Amino acid sequence: MTEQLTHFIDGKRVPGTSGNFQDVFNPATGEAHTQVPLASSDEVKAAIASAQAAFPAWSGLAPAKRVAVLFKFRELLYAHADEISELVSKEHGKTLPDAKGELMRGIEVVEFACGIPSALKGEFSDSVATNVDTHSIRQPLGVVAGITPFNFPTMVPMWMFPVALAAGNTFILKPSERDPSSTLRLVELLHEAGLPKGVMNLINGGKEAVDELLSNPVVKAISFVGSTQVGEYIYSEGCKHGKRVQALCGAKNHMVVMPDADLDKAVDALMGAAYGSAGERCMAISVAVAVGDKTADALIEKLTPKIQALKVGPYTDAETEMGPVVTKESKDRIEGYIQSGVDQGAKLVVDGRGLNLQGYENGFFVGGTLFDDVTTDMDIYTDEIFGPVLAVVRTQEYETALQMVNDHEYGNGTAIFTQDGDAARDFTTRVQAGMVGVNVPIPVPVAYHSFGGWKRSLFGDHDIHGMEGVRFYTKLKAITTRWPSGIKDGAQFHFKAGKEDH
Numbered sequence: 001m002t003e004q005l006t007h008f009i010d011g012k013r014v015p016g017t018s019g020n021f022q023d024v025f026n027p028a029t030g031e032a033h034t035q036v037p038l039a040s041s042d043e044v045k046a047a048i049a050s051a052q053a054a055f056p057a058w059s060g061l062a063p064a065k066r067v068a069v070l071f072k073f074r075e076l077l078y079a080h081a082d083e084i085s086e087l088v089s090k091e092h093g094k095t096l097p098d099a100k101g102e103l104m105r106g107i108e109v110v111e112f113a114c115g116i117p118s119a120l121k122g123e124f125s126d127s128v129a130t131n132v133d134t135h136s137i138r139q140p141l142g143v144v145a146g147i148t149p150f151n152f153p154t155m156v157p158m159w160m161f162p163v164a165l166a167a168g169n170t171f172i173l174k175p176s177e178r179d180p181s182s183t184l185r186l187v188e189l190l191h192e193a194g195l196p197k198g199v200m201n202l203i204n205g206g207k208e209a210v211d212e213l214l215s216n217p218v219v220k221a222i223s224f225v226g227s228t229q230v231g232e233y234i235y236s237e238g239c240k241h242g243k244r245v246q247a248l249c250g251a252k253n254h255m256v257v258m259p260d261a262d263l264d265k266a267v268d269a270l271m272g273a274a275y276g277s278a279g280e281r282c283m284a285i286s287v288a289v290a291v292g293d294k295t296a297d298a299l300i301e302k303l304t305p306k307i308q309a310l311k312v313g314p315y316t317d318a319e320t321e322m323g324p325v326v327t328k329e330s331k332d333r334i335e336g337y338i339q340s341g342v343d344q345g346a347k348l349v350v351d352g353r354g355l356n357l358q359g360y361e362n363g364f365f366v367g368g369t370l371f372d373d374v375t376t377d378m379d380i381y382t383d384e385i386f387g388p389v390l391a392v393v394r395t396q397e398y399e400t401a402l403q404m405v406n407d408h409e410y411g412n413g414t415a416i417f418t419q420d421g422d423a424a425r426d427f428t429t430r431v432q433a434g435m436v437g438v439n440v441p442i443p444v445p446v447a448y449h450s451f452g453g454w455k456r457s458l459f460g461d462h463d464i465h466g467m468e469g470v471r472f473y474t475k476l477k478a479i480t481t482r483w484p485s486g487i488k489d490g491a492q493f494h495f496k497a498g499k500e501d502h
Helices: 041-060 063-079 081-092 096-114 155-166 181-192 207-215 228-240 263-279 293-308 328-343 398-407 421-430 466-472
Strands: 007-009 012-014 021-026 031-037 124-129 132-140 143-147 170-174 200-202 219-225 244-248 253-257 285-291 347-350 369-372 389-395 413-417 435-438 474-482
Touching (some): 207 219, 421 435, 466 474
Parallel strands (some): 143 170, 253 285, 369 389, 413 435
Antiparallel strands (some): 132 474
16 A cells, blocks of 8 residues: 555644545656645644634744744754755655755745744834824734645745744645655654644645635635746635735746856856756746847857756766656646747757656656747747746847846746846846846845745735745734823814824
């Protein structure tokens, strides 16, 4: 019998009872190594009830006592980093250094959350009128939930729950059913750190589980990271049920390469940004906009041999630079996009299809792929492929390159490589994207800043983690107080300006 994973409800592992399970694969071998239960609506309700019961005591703790658990959690994450990274690589396929790097970026948010007492400080105004003071406080929302994607099974959950918990909320996490083991381990370690039961619950599942989170009135807010199609649904349904929603969605990130750019650095940047984690990143660079044919020719010439030499293999091989994609369906979809690029007239410079690794013939491998002469009406330009495919678009003018970025429906991240400070400043000012890099290919902000895109890359008013995360998981309350002073003013039947003495 295949091993089965569990949910984590009310402080302990709980076997699935719905009778529905889904296989979890090792993408390098193509073999299922475990099964994950898909929660029923009743199982989700049990997790919600546990979180609701835990909220009064948890929110009533001093922030310093809440973050004491997170300090211990941080230490446990470092102690178990190799174990967690192995779980990520086994189910996602990314290399061990990439898996560990993901974990470290998640730990940065835990560290930010450990300092939340200073972020929860309100404002105070003395004597807004005679003997009247006003101050504000930030309070937790209640039970909140997070729905996270397969591509970062440890980092993205930690973009959410550390900040939410530190602010005094209780949390329900629904990870991707494609690679849930590492996420479940995070929740176990959080309880080893001393988290009270019910404060953090994990349920695995599909649409039935998601719909219960969206419709249940106890859940006050939903955080989501994933595809635009699903994100739009989460946002519209969540808002319809009166919830606060942040939905971070798809991307098509451009890197503009100017004629004066250091091409060797630009090429190295593109190799990591386009092919790292097999391109399965919402901040991956999938379009390189070369300004001038001379720039484009040199870029193609330098990229081609590096892509051809890219070491593709399983995470167990220490020399592997790029692992497989996550599922056979993903492999088939990516290869379909490569064929569409050929059919629509792009020049296929390096073809990543047909990769056959000895001993891993059933793995979900796609090699690094490079297109030249791509135009903005092609599917490989308009769509988020989410695979190791880089499209080079040629243009003769900087203004045209900038307009390409601004015209695209997505506005998650972008970058410019140049040695011209004026061009860089103009680009960062005028570009329509939420995260911008100057000679930095993947401009993911550090934990104490916030992550989020523009246009159809983000639905909702708040970015994730940093101070935007604190604002999302709290509500502001303004309190005006007056204490008896012996002065008798009589009843007031109209507003009076605060500057007036009464």
